[in-house]
Amino acid sequence: MISFRKIKKNMKNQKKFTINKLDLKKGYVYAILGHNGSGKSTLLKLLYGITNFESGSIIINKEGFNEKIVHKYISYHPQDTCYLSGSLEDNFDYIYKYSNNEDLLDRGSLNELIKEFGLEDMLDINIKRLSGGEQAKFQFIRTLIMNKECILLDEPMASMDFDTIRIVEKKIKDLKEKNKTILLVTHDFLQAERLSDEVIFMQNLNIVEKYKSENFFKDFYFNNNYFF
Numbered sequence: 001m002i003s004f005r006k007i008k009k010n011m012k013n014q015k016k017f018t019i020n021k022l023d024l025k026k027g028y029v030y031a032i033l034g035h036n037g038s039g040k041s042t043l044l045k046l047l048y049g050i051t052n053f054e055s056g057s058i059i060i061n062k063e064g065f066n067e068k069i070v071h072k073y074i075s076y077h078p079q080d081t082c083y084l085s086g087s088l089e090d091n092f093d094y095i096y097k098y099s100n101n102e103d104l105l106d107r108g109s110l111n112e113l114i115k116e117f118g119l120e121d122m123l124d125i126n127i128k129r130l131s132g133g134e135q136a137k138f139q140f141i142r143t144l145i146m147n148k149e150c151i152l153l154d155e156p157m158a159s160m161d162f163d164t165i166r167i168v169e170k171k172i173k174d175l176k177e178k179n180k181t182i183l184l185v186t187h188d189f190l191q192a193e194r195l196s197d198e199v200i201f202m203q204n205l206n207i208v209e210k211y212k213s214e215n216f217f218k219d220f221y222f223n224n225n226y227f228f
């Protein structure tokens, strides 16, 4: 269980990002929806500890909140692809060489994922020469092999093709079956409906409400003139 209480973060133009109360349960998929600039990425960055907040608290599994605890429980897929220099294979090798993550999936599992995502013939290519979608596949695989209890996904499918999206959606369902907690930022409402248990709806740097997905898509989404 992850709990946010009375979070306040100063943003640009004297605006404040706030979360009064938010509890995230194990084994749930949360879709984070909202307009551009509503604060979705900021929510993930706060939880991963890469942006600060002025007041309030985050507690992960009753253990508090610091870098060690974050890295024990959480993996993060940022909106932009991050990689180091060298080939695609080099970038996977760096993880096995330098990561001290005890949960890291083994090389066999990595190789299966590389095949499943069709990257096996691209391993020796300089990663910066790969297409946006191929780099996105790399980043998603990297997030999977971290093998953490809570997985933060910031628009992971934005540049993926239809077949790849199907694979990623299946992976997210499999992760849920393994009792992982997923926070998925997406602009695809149909995808959110397919995958999520609950919707966290954001507006103006606040969480408007957390809804059971069936209620959000049945009532709020269609009845709220905010959307039209």
Ligand SMILES: Nc1ncnc2c1ncn2[C@@H]1O[C@H](COP(=O)(O)OP(=O)(O)OP(=O)(O)O)[C@@H](O)[C@H]1O
Residues within 6 Å of the ligand: 010, 011, 012, 034, 035, 036, 037, 038, 039, 040, 041, 042, 043, 051
């Ligand atoms: N560290 C920061 N300090 C001040 N303002 C910030 C900071 N990070 C983001 N912002 C601003 O806060 C707002 C929310 O940004 P955020 O990236 O969370 O939006 P988002 O909902 O993920 O948007 P999108 O759908 O476009 O990806 C934006 O207006 C952004 O410019």
